[in-house]
Amino acid sequence: MTEYLKPVDRESARRYLDEHRDSAKIVAGGQSLSLLLRQGLLDPDVMIDISDVDEFSGIETGPDRVSIGAVTTYEQLESHPVSSTVETLGDSVDVIADRQVRTAGTIGGAISHADPSLDIVPPLLCLDATVRIGSVDGERTVPLEEFHDGYMAADLAQNELVEGITFDGSASDWESNYAKHSRVSGGWATVGIASRVRTTDDRDAFTDVRIAAAAVGDTAVRLSSVEDALIGEPTDRETVADAASNATADIDPLDDLSGSAEYKKHLARTLVERSINRTVDRTGGVR
Amino acid sequence: MSRLRRDERTVQRQSERVVGSDVPKIDAEDKVAGDARFGSDLEPDDVLYAAVLYSTRTHAEIDDVDLSPAMAIDGVECALARPDFMGKFDDRVRHYGDVIAAIAATGPETADRAVNAIDYDLTPLDAVHDAREAVDGDAPTVHPNNLDIAQHAQHDFTIENENYTKNIDDYHELTVGDPDRGFEEADHVVTGEYTTPRVSHCNLDTHCTIAEWDDDTLVLTETLASHGRSQREIAGFLEIDPERVKIKEPPSASSSFGGRSLRKLTVEPVAASLAREVDRPVRLQLDREREFVSTATRHQTQFTLETGITADGEITAMSVDVVTDTGAYPNGVGHVVLKNSRDRPLDVYRIPNYEYEGVAAFTNNVPGGEYRAIGSTQLTFALESHLDEVAARAGLDRITFRRKNLVEEGYVRPHTEVPIGSCGVDDCLERGLRRFEELERDETGDPRITRGWGVAVGAHPTTSGATSEDSSEAILTLTADGTVTAHTGAVDQGQGIDTVIAQIVGHETGIPTSRVDVEPFSTTDRFADHLGSIASRSTYIIGAAVRDAAIALERELHDRAASALDVSADAIEIQDGVAASPNGEGIPVEQLLSPTDGDELEVYGSASSTETPVSYGAHFAAVEVDVETGDVDVLTFVASQDVGHAINPKMIEGQLEGAIQHGIEFALYSELQLDRGMPKNANLADYPVISPKEMPEDVACEIVESNEQSGPYGAKGVGTPSMPPVAPAIMNALADATGNRFRDPPIDSETVYTELSSEDRR
Numbered sequence A: 001m002t003e004y005l006k007p008v009d010r011e012s013a014r015r016y017l018d019e020h021r022d023s024a025k026i027v028a029g030g031q032s033l034s035l036l037l038r039q040g041l042l043d044p045d046v047m048i049d050i051s052d053v054d055e056f057s058g059i060e061t062g063p064d065r066v067s068i069g070a071v072t073t074y075e076q077l078e079s080h081p082v083s084s085t086v087e088t089l090g091d092s093v094d095v096i097a098d099r100q101v102r103t104a105g106t107i108g109g110a111i112s113h114a115d116p117s118l119d120i121v122p123p124l125l126c127l128d129a130t131v132r133i134g135s136v137d138g139e140r141t142v143p144l145e146e147f148h149d150g151y152m153a154a155d156l157a158q159n160e161l162v163e164g165i166t167f168d169g170s171a172s173d174w175e176s177n178y179a180k181h182s183r184v185s186g187g188w189a190t191v192g193i194a195s196r197v198r199t200t201d202d203r204d205a206f207t208d209v210r211i212a213a214a215a216v217g218d219t220a221v222r223l224s225s226v227e228d229a230l231i232g233e234p235t236d237r238e239t240v241a242d243a244a245s246n247a248t249a250d251i252d253p254l255d256d257l258s259g260s261a262e263y264k265k266h267l268a269r270t271l272v273e274r275s276i277n278r279t280v281d282r283t284g285g286v287r
Numbered sequence B: 001m002s003r004l005r006r007d008e009r010t011v012q013r014q015s016e017r018v019v020g021s022d023v024p025k026i027d028a029e030d031k032v033a034g035d036a037r038f039g040s041d042l043e044p045d046d047v048l049y050a051a052v053l054y055s056t057r058t059h060a061e062i063d064d065v066d067l068s069p070a071m072a073i074d075g076v077e078c079a080l081a082r083p084d085f086m087g088k089f090d091d092r093v094r095h096y097g098d099v100i101a102a103i104a105a106t107g108p109e110t111a112d113r114a115v116n117a118i119d120y121d122l123t124p125l126d127a128v129h130d131a132r133e134a135v136d137g138d139a140p141t142v143h144p145n146n147l148d149i150a151q152h153a154q155h156d157f158t159i160e161n162e163n164y165t166k167n168i169d170d171y172h173e174l175t176v177g178d179p180d181r182g183f184e185e186a187d188h189v190v191t192g193e194y195t196t197p198r199v200s201h202c203n204l205d206t207h208c209t210i211a212e213w214d215d216d217t218l219v220l221t222e223t224l225a226s227h228g229r230s231q232r233e234i235a236g237f238l239e240i241d242p243e244r245v246k247i248k249e250p251p252s253a254s255s256s257f258g259g260r261s262l263r264k265l266t267v268e269p270v271a272a273s274l275a276r277e278v279d280r281p282v283r284l285q286l287d288r289e290r291e292f293v294s295t296a297t298r299h300q301t302q303f304t305l306e307t308g309i310t311a312d313g314e315i316t317a318m319s320v321d322v323v324t325d326t327g328a329y330p331n332g333v334g335h336v337v338l339k340n341s342r343d344r345p346l347d348v349y350r351i352p353n354y355e356y357e358g359v360a361a362f363t364n365n366v367p368g369g370e371y372r373a374i375g376s377t378q379l380t381f382a383l384e385s386h387l388d389e390v391a392a393r394a395g396l397d398r399i400t401f402r403r404k405n406l407v408e409e410g411y412v413r414p415h416t417e418v419p420i421g422s423c424g425v426d427d428c429l430e431r432g433l434r435r436f437e438e439l440e441r442d443e444t445g446d447p448r449i450t451r452g453w454g455v456a457v458g459a460h461p462t463t464s465g466a467t468s469e470d471s472s473e474a475i476l477t478l479t480a481d482g483t484v485t486a487h488t489g490a491v492d493q494g495q496g497i498d499t500v501i502a503q504i505v506g507h508e509t510g511i512p513t514s515r516v517d518v519e520p521f522s523t524t525d526r527f528a529d530h531l532g533s534i535a536s537r538s539t540y541i542i543g544a545a546v547r548d549a550a551i552a553l554e555r556e557l558h559d560r561a562a563s564a565l566d567v568s569a570d571a572i573e574i575q576d577g578v579a580a581s582p583n584g585e586g587i588p589v590e591q592l593l594s595p596t597d598g599d600e601l602e603v604y605g606s607a608s609s610t611e612t613p614v615s616y617g618a619h620f621a622a623v624e625v626d627v628e629t630g631d632v633d634v635l636t637f638v639a640s641q642d643v644g645h646a647i648n649p650k651m652i653e654g655q656l657e658g659a660i661q662h663g664i665e666f667a668l669y670s671e672l673q674l675d676r677g678m679p680k681n682a683n684l685a686d687y688p689v690i691s692p693k694e695m696p697e698d699v700a701c702e703i704v705e706s707n708e709q710s711g712p713y714g715a716k717g718v719g720t721p722s723m724p725p726v727a728p729a730i731m732n733a734l735a736d737a738t739g740n741r742f743r744d745p746p747i748d749s750e751t752v753y754t755e756l757s758s759e760d761r762r
């Protein structure tokens, strides 16, 4: 028999986890977890359902930080103003699964699950997000880019849980986008690309560029080869196309049912180009 | 039918407005509100839950099954190994998902746990996974020692083809005219090879049966659309008298698309064996993976087509060669695939010289089964793709070429003596094209986008044609509360037959459709219907029986009202359930019941037909291809369909739109992928099914009415016949857009991209 615990505050959530450690599994929205349970891949003695913990829920926007609680659902994020101000987030949530999954699935659940195909991760990588991790010993933070340290692996000790994610969403001079390819709409990404850029005042050159990709290897990754090729360069389409061709330098996709590695590399180049172009278009720049 | 103007209507009987109008589906509210109860919602108090040990090998002998660890678990009431099941089960498993053993327990979790506890040994056997290889003399034998199963319901045939020596489920050949001479006379001869995918119905409600023995009678509660055949098949397999199998439909039938027409060896016989052993009802429900691998898919089929035409586009000869994969067990459907692929070209085009050879082979793959327009869907994809290639070779316009060769009303097809009755195919083409042109879009100007359009013609008969005559019966009962209860052989799996039945009763009797209750079918009913709701026969033949009964009911009510109101029967009009005389005197129909007939009035109706009228369609698709990703988007689809007569136009649109969805899946998305018989995507995360988002932005349905003389009100089938033209219209549009012919659907983005970017195209 599995014991099902439902803490209502952070304190008890941390304590339960500390007591049960690796015999426990955290339950957030259950969207990925229930599949693993059904397939018999997991059979925990204890389940700790954190979805009622108030401290882990909701989105706070301060003057320079945006903080999203771990059990905030996709649906809550979708209907929050930050999805419009940081468009890559809104674009991404829009194309995740279906309404049912978005209503139950949580941001913390996704990040902890660490599937390289998750759509929410590339936008957060482009925001240089940090993960807030809690335990009975207190809180520590880790950059998201370091948090995912292998295929479906996250930098969490047995008594630690993800409590939220934080990023700087204050700067209004960034534009962003998320572009996804999937077999059917709402399906898992064949490849997903987030881009976030800042341009010169007259919008004809890139000053900052962040590009990240999902479903191209063991973890979602930043595409620094593309970023480096663009910083300081003009925003015209040829420059973007040339830089996009570097996308394959940072990725290592596998052949699987969603497509061959070759096709995914091609898609990565194409989507990088499209995503950056859309982002530049959003700056209103004349090209 | 001439539609009445509103002012005219008011002076017509209410009934005359019912057939031909968009009466809302009578089951829609319950279903949308979640109140409908389907088979899997039923859990009787004393029921035991079954769990099954399924094979992960595609071909093996069962050496040993140790059930004792399972029996030791608390709550396990019964455990059986396959050789100890009832009936013709032997000691072999023949496909992934075949049955090794089964448990009945007090709860589903207990049953699952017990299945995991079973110890067993299998000896793997050589397996065959390609139908073409299976017929070769050197192939492993799928049914070496179980000819009882292998020779199931076969028709007589002799095979002269020396390549076909083994694992034969069924075989058909046909020669018309002189094919050799026909090909000699041709100015162009074109050959093409095509394959079609194993598509799963993906019904939302997975298979679920409750089996119970009442003395020596097996009672099954589940949606099984073809009762008579299921009774015979289940009884035959269990080796009991068909009278001893009863099927009870649940309050609401689950969807089918062919997936629930027939028994599945992994379902009913297994539950029946457990129930017999414990003498309690046993409930067996499949999970999604089993639904993919332990039921049946559309037959994977390989076609080779050759066509000869004259310079001006007249077909002189055609040859059709078919190899279809029956999978591990027969169910009579391989025969249907072959027969439908044999006849369909001749039903649509005038082909003076024709040769056909088709073989259905056993393999160690997931079984093939019934799926919306069995065989016709596969053949029509191949044929209509091929004819586009033929037209292109001869430099002919696709539509003109087809029109030149189409059959018409009165034409006698060379393989039958019967002239074609109603035939709206030319109207379908003309009206479909007009509508399609109205929906044409402006060019995008985007160089990354290429567009194309396609057309395909298709046909499928109404009723199965399995017997020389099809018939049905119906009973209508008027009760004291003024309702009419209809007992018929129909099963409403969502297609709307219950609504059609209510419309027919209302139309003929003048009693409002809202007061017609349509009862779920049960084989304990006192009348005969052998086939049930399959093969688009429900409206045509069951509807005709209902009409016959409704006319009898109306006559009886007229007679009774006439004597009650003291006027002649002719003078009576029934409207809104009230029988009125010309002077305005009225009496509610329920007051015409007499205590002598127990305050009930029961009438009987029947109908039969020796015809299998063909329903035609001409469908048009416009697609857009993203050349950088290979993504294909179906922008516009026009389904122009000859339905004989539209009893409920809105529900016909529903059938057409559903066919479009299934056809898009067949063309571009859905396939159960097997790697040497092992499934690669037997779950809904990996197996693509589409949602409204993949449906075309513009969908138009053109309803053509050709007035079929043998059908009620001129109606013929629409559910299955609307399916075959969809996929080829899309595939032809894709070829038009890309300049490349894709012959092996489903075609995904990567396949399109790879083809468009390949070296030899540049």
Ligand SMILES: Cc1cc2nc3c(=O)[nH]c(=O)nc-3n(C[C@H](O)[C@H](O)[C@H](O)COP(=O)(O)OP(=O)(O)OC[C@H]3O[C@@H](n4cnc5c(N)ncnc54)[C@H](O)[C@@H]3O)c2cc1C
Pocket: A025, A026, A027, A028, A029, A030, A031, A032, A033, A034, A050, A070, A095, A096, A097, A098, A101, A104, A105, A106, A107, A108, A109, A110, A112, A113, A117, A118, A119, A120, A160, A161, A162, A163, A186, A187, A188, A189
């Ligand atoms: C049908 C379907 C379609 C989908 N399609 C998409 C898609 O298109 N794109 C996409 O990006 N995703 C998709 N998903 C995945 C979805 O995004 C994730 O399932 C979901 O976000 C995970 O969140 P959850 O709250 O449900 O996590 P859960 O399932 O509750 O948990 C997931 C895992 O993380 C652990 N966990 C959860 N919360 C924490 C925490 N705070 N700290 C530590 N560990 C934790 C759990 O123990 C578990 O191992 C799909 C899922 C389904 C079921």
